[in-house]
Amino acid sequence: MGRSPCCSKDADLNRGAWTAKEDMILKEYVRIHGDTSWRSVPKNAGLKRCGKSCRLRWLNYLRPDIKRGNISSDEEELIIRLHGLLGNRWSLIAGRLPGRTDNEIKNYWNTHLGKKMQSQKKTLVKLERKEKPSPPTDDGKFKVTPVKATAVRAPKVCSKYVDSGYSNQSTEPVQTVKSSRTWTELLQEDFITDYNSDLMDSTMATESGSPFPEISGQYSPDDFRIDELQGSPGNFMQMSSLYNSLGQGENFTDDDWVHELKNLPMSSLLLSESQGDDFTQLSE
């Protein structure tokens, strides 16, 4: 079964690097006809390439709004933050970096940031191992104390958390409920998107009594703003809600989104991306 490949391998098609002439033809064709119906582009433009190849060449290289040159430090930081939140969703990440392509960001991550993040995470874990966590206080907040996060094993019975009251019907906060459920219960809720599930995976994948051990351990007092976006246990849901709102073009602008991301302490993102695999132990 399955469909035939878009580009037959034995067809008389050019492969490999594009020539300047091919670039020019494609650019001119798209300028006149627009960048739709890629399947018909090679035929109509007289290019010996498959439609897919044309599309890729246009999106990654020929588009007029492509930003050339090195990734700036600001862009790098944003990539790290977005990757911590979204994982390998390169197109989503690229969507927040004007002029950058998913391919470019993916390459940049694989060649520059991947290793860099690994070494920084190792350093963080080493630091964590020296200290113990403190339990949550009565009001559900967590003290800012160093935490032991030696393991990336998730407990089967998860600690309670305090949720900030978002429904699955709306991206608007309903109220600040202060109800408590277990993490396991929480994960069964419809409104948990895979994005914040990812975050919860990593959150849960630590051996500690706190539902947010990495928060209590990694934030400096200045970073840790209880009951604000990055301080409360509900913050990741709030972040996801923010993300969803953006996807629907409601409530939040891109600037809002970037602003919120920039306020997240880097340490939480460094930890949040590495521990998901062990989360499989949680499902029964």
Place this chain on the structure above:
DNA sequence: AAAGATGTCAACCGCGACGTA
């Protein structure tokens, strides 16, 4: 100077999602 190792990044590949007949 040369050969092998490593890094970079454009391009390819396969698959899933989605639209349509």
Place this chain on the structure above:
DNA sequence: CTACGTCGCGGTTGACATCTT
């Protein structure tokens, strides 16, 4: 509902550049 065509995504490849020995 099914089959098929197209698009878009993320993982991978491979050619070329640069570095190391």
